[in-house]
Amino acid sequence: MAKKGWDEFEIGAMLRTFDGKIDDIAGTRQEDRAYSQNSSYTASVADWRLIKPIFNKDYCIDCQFCWIYCPDVSIISRDKKLIGVDMDHCKGCGICVEVCPTNPKSLLMFPEQADEETEIANWPKKDEEEA
Amino acid sequence: MSEMKKIKNLKEFSTSADRFEGANLLCPGCAHSIIVREVLNATNDDMVLSASTGCLEVCTAVYPYTSWDASWIHIGFENGSTAVAGAESMYKALKNKGRLKQPERNPKFVSFAGDGASYDIGFQWISGCMERGHNIMHVVLDNEVYANTGGQRSSSTPIGSSATTSPAGRVSYGEKKNKKDMVAIMAAHGIPYSAQVAPNKWKDMVKKIQHGFSVDGPVFINAVSPCTTEWKFDPKDTMHLTDLSTDTLVFPLYEIIDGHELNITYRPKNVIPVEEYLAAQGRFKHLFKDEYKYLIKEWQERVDANWAYLQRREEARV
Structure with a gap:
């Protein structure tokens, strides 16, 4: 795209979230939606x-x-089951770990380079004092 | 489609398909998006949304990206509420003329604004919307500071808070004016519903939002939104801070119906001293110096007085 001067921009901008038409957005799962390149769903903050x-x-x-x-x-x-974490959009704030009520917690924070399988194999055991 | 979405428990709620997308540029641990998600997921109807200038607006609409899966508009700092009110008026006019293509769809009109855009800059516009009786909902994401521009005080900033335009130091303990009681001001317009909500009490919040959608007329919602950057706490503690704010009664949860009927919707089992709420935040750090310790006592007295006032109003039904 050629570079535009300051007076060549259109006034106001309209971004479309989807390519094509979605009639019932509240009934369509994220994986079934045709996101356009303007939706931040296609971006990553990993x-x-x-x-x-x-x-x-x-x-x-x-x-x-x-x-x-x-x-x-x-x-x-x-379907009422937790199936995973979306690693493209997670910013690593750690709220999910704080609110997790199980003992030991079923979500824990690890350094970015940690290997998922190794960490799950070495998962901390139940904390008896807290229970 | 216009019937109310049934949300009995959190498992049922979790089947909602989100209409707010990730990879927005809000800080990690920001409560704004938690509130927005709870509002949007409370209904299955179409939505017409706006956001006034503020963190939520600048972070969710960074060209060329948008994080909204619904019609969304941003115009200026002050007129997010009137933009939505205009859309609502047009919708009503077209419906009356029979020119809507799908008249059975029943869109909801919601405007989001920060406390700066509601308590100060957009105050006149919101007041106008409430007075004209548009069928809209105005949601305030109340983080008690102009967080987007670097932490200037707003009229929502509470006493003793250190903001960049009311800094704490040798001669001052920070903000000297108490917070504006916006819910009461809006209720004084005689609007059908105004309420204070917190994202940690999601069930209470969803109930209030759904009630707000079901009434005919303007609705005002004030939601507490702890700000990790300006309140100065760790991002992972957002929900802990929200718990503290409701359980210390700094943010009591209540609703006002038709401008006079006040109901308290959440009574904490164990009321926590306000000191714990203040201690958890960096913006109140200086209050724990010896010379400013008297302010903590004053804080507690103010919160107790407000709680007593709310309870008496609830009893008196006026």
Whole structure:
């Protein structure tokens, strides 16, 4: 695209979130939506993160606290079950770990370079004092 | 489609398809998007949204990206509410003339604004919307400071808070004026519903939002939104701070119906001393110096007095 001068821009801008038409947006899951390149869903903020959450489904009770309190729509929940973390949109704030009620927690924060399988194998055991 | 979405518990709520997208540029741990998600997920209807200038607006609409999956407009600092009110008037006019293509769809009109855009700059515009009786909802994301421009005080900033235009130091303890009681001011317009909500009490919040959608007329919602950057706490503690704000009764949760009928909707089982709320935040750090310690006592007295006032109003039904 050729570079535009300051007086060549259109006044106001309209961005379309979707390519094509979606009739029932509240009934369409994110994976079924045809996002256009203007939706921030197609962007990534993964490079903001210093620590990342790792989800261990063995301890999860599907309470969905992490889903409701996630500020970045990064906790993926389908059919009332938590299925994972959206690593493109997670900023690593750690709220999901704080609100997790299980013992031991089913979500924990690890350094960005940590390996998911190794960490799940070495998951902390139940904390008896806290219980 | 216009019937109310049924949300019995959090598992049922979690089947909602989000209409607010990630990869917005809000700070990690920002409560704004938690509130926005809870509002948008409270209904399945189409939505017409606006945001006044503020963190939410600049972070969710960075060209060429938008984080909204609904019709969304931004115009200026002050007129987010009137933009939505105009859209609502047009919708009503077209509906009356029978020129809507899908008249059975029942869109909801919501404007989001920060406390600066509601308590100060957009005050006159919001007041106008409430007075004219548009069928809109105005949601304030109340973080008690102009966080977007670097932490200047707004008329929502509470006493003792250190903001960049009311800094704490040798001669001052920071902000000297108390917070404006916006919910009461808006209720005084005689609007059908005004309420104070907090994102940690999601069920209470969703109930209030749905009630707001079901009434005919303007609705005012004030939502507490802890700001990790300006309140100075760790991003992971956002929900902890929100818990503290509701359980210390600094942000009591209540609703005012038709401008006079006040109901308290959340009574904490264990009321926490205000000192804990203040201690958790960097902006009140100086209050714990010996010379300013008397302010903590005053804080507690003010919060107790407000709680007593709310309870008496609830009893008196006036």
